[in-house]
Amino acid sequence: xxxxxxxxxxxxxxxxxxxxxxxxxxxxxxxxxxxxxxxxxxxxxxxxxxxxxxxxxxxxxxxxxxxxxxxxxxxxxxxxxxxxxxxxxxxxxxxxxxxxxxxxxxxxxxxxxxxxxxxxxxxxxxxxxxxxxxxxxxxxxxxxxxxxxxxxxxxxxxxxxxxxxxxxxxxxxxxxxxxxxxxxxxxxxxxxxxxxxx
Amino acid sequence: xxxxxxxxxxxxxxxxxxxxxxxxxxxxxxxxxxxxxxxxxxxxxxxxxxxxxxxxxxxxxxxxxxxxxxxxxxxxxxxxxxxxxxxxxxxxxxxxxxxxxxxxxxxxxxxxxxxxxxxxxxxxxxxxxxxxxxxxxxxxxxxxxxxxxxxxxxxxxxxxxxxxxxxxxxxxxxxxxxxxxxxxxxxxxxxxxxxxxx
Numbered sequence: 001x002x003x004x005x006x007x008x009x010x011x012x013x014x015x016x017x018x019x020x021x022x023x024x025x026x027x028x029x030x031x032x033x034x035x036x037x038x039x040x041x042x043x044x045x046x047x048x049x050x051x052x053x054x055x056x057x058x059x060x061x062x063x064x065x066x067x068x069x070x071x072x073x074x075x076x077x078x079x080x081x082x083x084x085x086x087x088x089x090x091x092x093x094x095x096x097x098x099x100x101x102x103x104x105x106x107x108x109x110x111x112x113x114x115x116x117x118x119x120x121x122x123x124x125x126x127x128x129x130x131x132x133x134x135x136x137x138x139x140x141x142x143x144x145x146x147x148x149x150x151x152x153x154x155x156x157x158x159x160x161x162x163x164x165x166x167x168x169x170x171x172x173x174x175x176x177x178x179x180x181x182x183x184x185x186x187x188x189x190x191x192x193x194x195x196x197x198x
Numbered sequence: 199x200x201x202x203x204x205x206x207x208x209x210x211x212x213x214x215x216x217x218x219x220x221x222x223x224x225x226x227x228x229x230x231x232x233x234x235x236x237x238x239x240x241x242x243x244x245x246x247x248x249x250x251x252x253x254x255x256x257x258x259x260x261x262x263x264x265x266x267x268x269x270x271x272x273x274x275x276x277x278x279x280x281x282x283x284x285x286x287x288x289x290x291x292x293x294x295x296x297x298x299x300x301x302x303x304x305x306x307x308x309x310x311x312x313x314x315x316x317x318x319x320x321x322x323x324x325x326x327x328x329x330x331x332x333x334x335x336x337x338x339x340x341x342x343x344x345x346x347x348x349x350x351x352x353x354x355x356x357x358x359x360x361x362x363x364x365x366x367x368x369x370x371x372x373x374x375x376x377x378x379x380x381x382x383x384x385x386x387x388x389x390x391x392x393x394x395x396x
Contacts, residue, residue, distance in 0.1 A: 056364070165253060
């Protein structure tokens with residue numbers, strides 16, 4: 001078992017349940033950071049674009065990525081692409097970009113575990129018997145990086161975060177503060193988007 | 199100091215730096231859960247819509263919400279509305295919805311702390327002297343809920359998560375798995391969105 005790929009206990013507490021995708025995302029993020037030679041992000045300089053969408057399972061790996069990389073949704077460093085794929089692009093302006101995806105062979109082998117039989121029956125992850133969850137989690141820890149991940153350098157990947165501003169003003173209708181980028185105008189007065197009804 | 203509003207140490211580790219917005223989001227989430235009478239979300243039944251956007255500061259409260267509520271981006275339970283506001287709607291299908299926003303008076307008082315003078319000079323949160331960060335964090339812990347938050351019941355709020363499916367197929371061009379919702383067709387064959395070039 002590759003202990004360096006075992007997330008800290010608080011990662012499962014954060015995520016809310018014990019599933020195999022949290023450790024997969026943790027490992028994907030760790031490998032991508034090593035590939036790009038970047039440290040865990042304390043502030044706002046590293047970006048991840050998970051290629052997942054909505055209405056499909058197995059996206060829990062995104063929380064594993066948040067945990068290991070420090071690239072969090074709350075710091076505006078992460079945005080899904082809505083491609084419905086189990087992959088992510090990791091981008092650091094000074095270090096470049098790399099894409100990690102789960103190989104189809106891994107996904108096929110993985111999908112045979114009992115854990116997924118429960119999930120397909122509509123049983124939520126926290127209600128799957130612990131033994132079934134641990135079985136697949138432990139199996140994942142034993143797989144090689146090469147069996148699990150396709151790795152692609154993305155030298156042409158481009159992304160520029162929008163220019164930030166601290167400026168804000170009050171909406172003339174609801175009185176709440178709005179950051180300038182999102183301020184709209186109605187009847188000549190500054191308003192927020194909901195009050196604008198645009 | 200209201201110790202029940204102090205996030206666990208791992209919350210700051212997750213977030214990457216020590217700023218006042220992580221505890222604000224933690225507190226906002228805790229109050230919203232009490233208001234709606236919901237428990238921390240283990241699986242996929244509780245949703246939060248932060249009204250923040252991009253290119254503006256102070257959105258770190260979203261990570262505090264992820265930490266306390268279990269409503270995480272990696273479980274597809276959270277989506278920003280891009281209104282540029284320091285607010286969030288909390289929604290549970292069986293319990294209803296409530297909106298919490300920071301009051302302008304609180305934002306004004308808060309904005310006078312030295313922490314923000316550093317931030318406006320472009321200094322990243324992890325580089326702000328610890329003393330300045332602790333000063334504003336401790337001040338926030340001492341404020342009343344009423345001074346900080348406007349609370350609005352949202353009885354008419356509607357949201358239906360999309361219907362989920364485990365079905366997937368391989369893209370006929372790149373060979374990667376795609377969940378069905380995101381599968382497209384090109385020259386009569388199933389393809390992923392990037393390969394479709396649509």
